[in-house]
């Protein structure tokens with residue numbers, strides 16, 4: 001388990017704010033949204049997407065869960081998990097419905113969504129419904145994910161699409177009928193921002209201000225992340 005910033009062992013199982021979700025009223029159904037990703041770094045696209053999912057689908061809480069070793073990004077240089085986690089913590093701090101969990105980072109080995117969902121399912125009571133939020137692009141590859149049938153059993157899916165990009169009816173039908181997934185398609189404000197673009201901008205010495213929260217922007221500056229110079233090299237060691 002990673003120590004928190006003060007080096008003290010944490011007292012919670014999933015995350016600081018929502019470990020007890022579902023316990024207040026056992027007769028009520030609670031909706032928990034899960035935002036998975038590398039978050040290298042977290043940006044306004046992630047935050048707006050999570051907030052609109054919360055608002056439009058009536059989520060009680062959204063947990064950002066940075067991946068430990070993303071299976072599909074193994075050939076890329078990924079910023080140390082402690083930095084990605086801390087940037088997420090800083091980014092969500094001002095939203096009482098958001099939190100960050102280090103469960104994927106704490107787990108040894110490769111990150112698989114199915115393991116995360118199993119862990120969350122085992123932690124939360126049955127009156128907490130799990131919703132896995134993901135970009136519509138990723139949704140189509142979901143059938144190839146490890147244990148996708150299990151994923152379908154553990155969580156509902158929220159497929160986030162951009163305005164003007166309506167997934168073809170055929171795609172929706174295939175997903176619903178052939179995979180057993182319960183999918184909601186949610187159109188969010190299109191913000192053409194990506195972590196790759198932010199990383200490139202910093203490396204090129206261009207501004208990323210307003211593309212992520214000010215606190216995250218400052219963290220990146222202070223820790224010399226993504227820079228294409230000696231300072232940037234030090235951020236890896």
Ligand code: ATP
Pocket residue numbers: 036037038039040044045046049133134135136138160188191192193194195196197
């Ligand atoms: P990278 O460029 O490194 O791939 P990214 O910006 O795509 O990073 P990820 O951490 O890969 O960010 O994405 C996490 C989740 O957020 C995914 O489900 C992805 O589809 C979604 N997402 C990423 N960018 C946006 C955006 N601009 N608007 C809405 N959702 C987004």
Ligand code: MG
Pocket residue numbers: none
């Ligand atoms: Mg991506």
